[in-house]
Amino acid sequence: AQSVSQHNHHVILSEAASLELGCNYSYGGTVNLFWYVQYPGQHLQLLLKYFSGDPLVKGIKGFEAEFIKSKFSFNLRKPSVQWSDTAEYFCAVKPPLNRKLIWGLGTSLAVNP
């Protein structure tokens, strides 16, 4: 079935540690890829997106993601996390010819100071 998988459901890190959150999807063709963040008590914010071009995408707050087409992956990375990065992170995919977003289940990140 068509889906978006986020491998890590809960991640706990210390400040300054590096972060990588996995996201895989099962759609063929040209997809649009997104990472959203939801800070505690706040609404969804777009971290970064990939539509085409350079597969290494830089987003806000020091986040980046790499689109690897052969692996159907769009992993989110940050070299050094901060306590303020504690949040829920969602990967989403817009399949070809479809205006809907397909969502991963999300990853809860807790960063200990």
Next chain:
Amino acid sequence: GAVVSQHPSWVICKSGTSVKIECRSLDFQATTMFWYRQFPKQSLMLMATSNEGSKATYEQGVEKDKFLINHASLTLSTLTVTSAHPEDSSFYICSAMGLAAYNEQFFGPGTRLTVL
């Protein structure tokens, strides 16, 4: 740009009453709006897709008579939860998408509904 607002931000109502939630695109024309429901610590669940001037398309398992969606203009969509019950308590989020190719969805801040 690309701001989406929702009103109200939170609402508490009695069981059996109906509640209307508005979603507005403030600085662009939204040909498509989406309504999501989010349970605590969970992902977004798409409830329905609404296109301006036409009937909403509901996802499987979502009762269209329970969750009435109207997308009467290019900047406004409304979700009415009819005869609300405690199990309808949730966080409702709308998003909006414009006409251009490679568009992304812009999200509203959400509405917290509590049914007593």
